[in-house]
Amino acid sequence: MGGAFNLGRIFGIQFRLHYTWFIIFVLITFSLSWQYFPYVYPGWNAWTYWLVGIATSLLFFSSVVAHELAHSLVGRANGIPVKSITLFIFGGVAHMTREAARHSAELKMAAAGPIASLVISGLFFAIHLGLKDIIESVAAMAVWLAQINAVLAIFNLIPGFPLDGGRVFRSLLWRFSGNYQRATKIATRVGRGVGYLFILGGISIIFLIPQQWFSGLWLAFIGWFLENTASASYRQTQWQGVLEGVTASELMNATCPVVSPDVTLDHLVQEYIFTGGHRCFLVTGGGELKGILTLRDIKSIAQPNWEVTEVKKVMTPAEKLKVAYPDQDVLSILEQMGEHNISQMPVVSEGRVVGLVTRDNLVRFLRTRSKLGI
Numbered sequence: 420m421g422g423a424f425n426l427g428r429i430f431g432i433q434f435r436l437h438y439t440w441f442i443i444f445v446l447i448t449f450s451l452s453w454q455y456f457p458y459v460y461p462g463w464n465a466w467t468y469w470l471v472g473i474a475t476s477l478l479f480f481s482s483v484v485a486h487e488l489a490h491s492l493v494g495r496a497n498g499i500p501v502k503s504i505t506l507f508i509f510g511g512v513a514h515m516t517r518e519a520a521r522h523s524a525e526l527k528m529a530a531a532g533p534i535a536s537l538v539i540s541g542l543f544f545a546i547h548l549g550l551k552d553i554i555e556s557v558a559a560m561a562v563w564l565a566q567i568n569a570v571l572a573i574f575n576l577i578p579g580f581p582l583d584g585g586r587v588f589r590s591l592l593w594r595f596s597g598n599y600q601r602a603t604k605i606a607t608r609v610g611r612g613v614g615y616l617f618i619l620g621g622i623s624i625i626f627l628i629p630q631q632w633f634s635g636l637w638l639a640f641i642g643w644f645l646e647n648t649a650s651a652s653y654r655q656t657q658w659q660g661v662l663e664g665v666t667a668s669e670l671m672n673a674t675c676p677v678v679s680p681d682v683t684l685d686h687l688v689q690e691y692i693f694t695g696g697h698r699c700f701l702v703t704g705g706g707e708l709k710g711i712l713t714l715r716d717i718k719s720i721a722q723p724n725w726e727v728t729e730v731k732k733v734m735t736p737a738e739k740l741k742v743a744y745p746d747q748d749v750l751s752i753l754e755q756m757g758e759h760n761i762s763q764m765p766v767v768s769e770g771r772v773v774g775l776v777t778r779d780n781l782v783r784f785l786r787t788r789s790k791l792g793i
């Protein structure tokens with residue numbers, strides 16, 4: 420997800436905040452401090468409403484992080500590495516570098532989030548009961564948080580992918596059919612259906628209960644987001660099916676010319692790209708691989724600067740490279756690319772670079788297949 424910045428690590432997992440999160444944070448804080456608390460608890464002073472509103476809002480998002488953390492830690496314990504947790508406008512998302520390899524792992528990981536939210540809800544309710552005759556403001560905060568966490572758990576259990584309930588549903592389908600692809604197809608289809616229902620429900624609210632237009636709009640947006648995510652997952656499964664069993668040697672660029680690190684981009688483009696049509700380069704100096712360069716790297720530099728930019732400035736240096744092997748599964752290469760945030764890997768055989776696999780190779784391979792209808 421672009422537009423997010425790192426806040427640090429929790430339990431070794433990168434914690435990120437997307438800029439759209441500020442929108443929802445402000446919306447929730449305002450609606451608590453301006454509407455909900457003054458309406459339900461009249462008689463506090465203005466500062467108290469704001470203070471309690473902000474604190475409640477922050478605790479709410481901490482609960483969302485705890486929910487995602489539950490997914491992540493259970494996932495990690497079951498062999499699904501989680502790279503980051505991002506808070507954004509529609510809540511939180513844990514970014515995994517690979518899907519579960521077993522249905523039991525997916526079931527546990529998916530269920531962990533809603534269970535965490537239910538536990539948190541119970542804790543806040545206990546706090547509310549304990550403090551309701553002692554500190555009204557804290558008790559007020561706690562009861563709202565108890566309710567919202569219960570809502571969070573229940574909402575997430577709706578069986579449409581990518582919601583947690585949809586993942587639980589998929590893991591069960593997967594378990595009983597033994598077919599991951601088919602299970603994903605069904606779960607994402609139900610997910611798209613849920614998305615459309617939300618959009619329809621949202622639009623109905625806008626027209627039937629005009630004073631609730633904002634809730635309607637919000638519901639429609641969530642529906643749109645769910646539909647999009649479900650479709651993307653569906654497409655991903657489709658191309659995973661296509662890539663299954665394909666190896667690096669089948670789609671690597673095997674003809675990457677060797678160039679010197681001191682050559683300018685301008686020279687490279689004139690010499691190799693215009694005339695030879697090459698898309699990748701092995702940068703070597705003194706008989707040693709210094710790095711690799713792809714069209715994408717060249718494009719990252721504005722054309723007027725090509726004359727003064729040397730290859731070594733834009734190449735991916737050798738120490739940052741992860742290598743692949745000719746008979747390595749392309750899907751596992753994609754996973755590694757995702758895990759290390761890289762878009763190319765040299766293919767090495769017997770200590771020698773024999774080619775280069777790039778994300779562009781994969782995209783072109785998939786496009787060709789889909790054009791041919793296979």
Ligand SMILES: [Zn+2]
Nearest residue numbers: 532533575583
């Ligand atoms: Zn969840």
